[in-house]
Amino acid sequence: MDVEPAWEAAGWERLSPRVGRCRLPGWDCTAGLVVGEGAALMIDAGSGLAEGAVLRTRAREIVGGGRRVTHLALTHPHFDHVLGAAAFAGVEVYGAVGIDTVFARGAEELRADAVRHGVAPEAAAEAADLLVHPRHLVSGEWTLDLGGGVQVLLANVGPGHSGHDLVVLVPGGEEGPEIVFCGDLVEESGEPQAGADAVPARWPAALDRLLELGGQDARYVPGHGAVVDAAFVRAQRATLAARFGVS
Numbered sequence: 001m002d003v004e005p006a007w008e009a010a011g012w013e014r015l016s017p018r019v020g021r022c023r024l025p026g027w028d029c030t031a032g033l034v035v036g037e038g039a040a041l042m043i044d045a046g047s048g049l050a051e052g053a054v055l056r057t058r059a060r061e062i063v064g065g066g067r068r069v070t071h072l073a074l075t076h077p078h079f080d081h082v083l084g085a086a087a088f089a090g091v092e093v094y095g096a097v098g099i100d101t102v103f104a105r106g107a108e109e110l111r112a113d114a115v116r117h118g119v120a121p122e123a124a125a126e127a128a129d130l131l132v133h134p135r136h137l138v139s140g141e142w143t144l145d146l147g148g149g150v151q152v153l154l155a156n157v158g159p160g161h162s163g164h165d166l167v168v169l170v171p172g173g174e175e176g177p178e179i180v181f182c183g184d185l186v187e188e189s190g191e192p193q194a195g196a197d198a199v200p201a202r203w204p205a206a207l208d209r210l211l212e213l214g215g216q217d218a219r220y221v222p223g224h225g226a227v228v229d230a231a232f233v234r235a236q237r238a239t240l241a242a243r244f245g246v247s
Contacts, residue, residue, distance in 0.1 A: 015227070018150055019035075027080045028225060030181070031043060034150065039145075042069045043181045045072060049126060049130070051087075071093075071144060074094065074134060075167065077102040077197075078113070078195075079124075085131070085132035086127065086130035093132055094144075094154055095166060096137070097156060102163070103133050108128065138155070150170075153171070155168075155213055159199035160185050161184040162197050163199060167213070172217075178215060183223045185203070185207060186220055186232075188224065188227075190225070192239075200244035204241045204246055207234075220233050
């Protein structure tokens with residue numbers, strides 16, 4: 001497999017030879033892709049089946065050789081990150097432990113939240129009906145081997161932005177620095193959003209763990225917005241600690 005595929009031509013922002021991301025329309029939500037020799041990991045799935053299908057098609061252009069996405073990591077259980085998961089039939093799905101309970105009890109709330117934010121009611125209902133429950137639940141850390149020397153670390157660092165926050169670390173090396181997909185623990189294009197399922201008292205600690213994993217030189221990919229550095233994450237951590245009155 002070509003380790004430097006034409007990411008931009010397929011609608012992706014290339015972050016390293018085997019790692020890219022795209023910013024989806026509407027909510028500027030990030031989806032990521034890590035390509036190994038025999039497998040490929042998608043990070044988040046978009047806000048509905050149509051968006052998920054677009055991601056799947058774009059990923060195939062990158063993976064090449066008739067291959068497809070084989071793994072899907074869901075960073076947290078919010079509609080704009082998970083309702084497209086059913087478009088990835090047959091993949092191994094990962095999430096933070098407890099996300100399955102949220103999905104089992106809260107599919108209707110996901111549908112309603114999507115509609116409140118402008119998703120067509122019919123599309124939201126279909127995606128909620130087909131909601132994919134992760135088969136693999138991460139309670140600490142989980143390493144995925146995608147082949148060709150490409151490994152990624154899934155780490156349950158929450159709660160924070162939600163009750164079940166998962167981050168994805170792609171180790172660095174000769175191809176570049178570490179890349180950390182943060183989910184909505186970090187947001188660049190607006191203020192971090194704290195909904196009813198946020199755990200503000202634990203959010204700064206989740207960012208401390210994220211920074212510990214990535215380190216000073218990593219590239220941090222927010223759930224919304226442009227790629228940032230460790231200084232940005234530390235500044236957002238300080239802002240959140242002050243906002244919620246925690247250390």
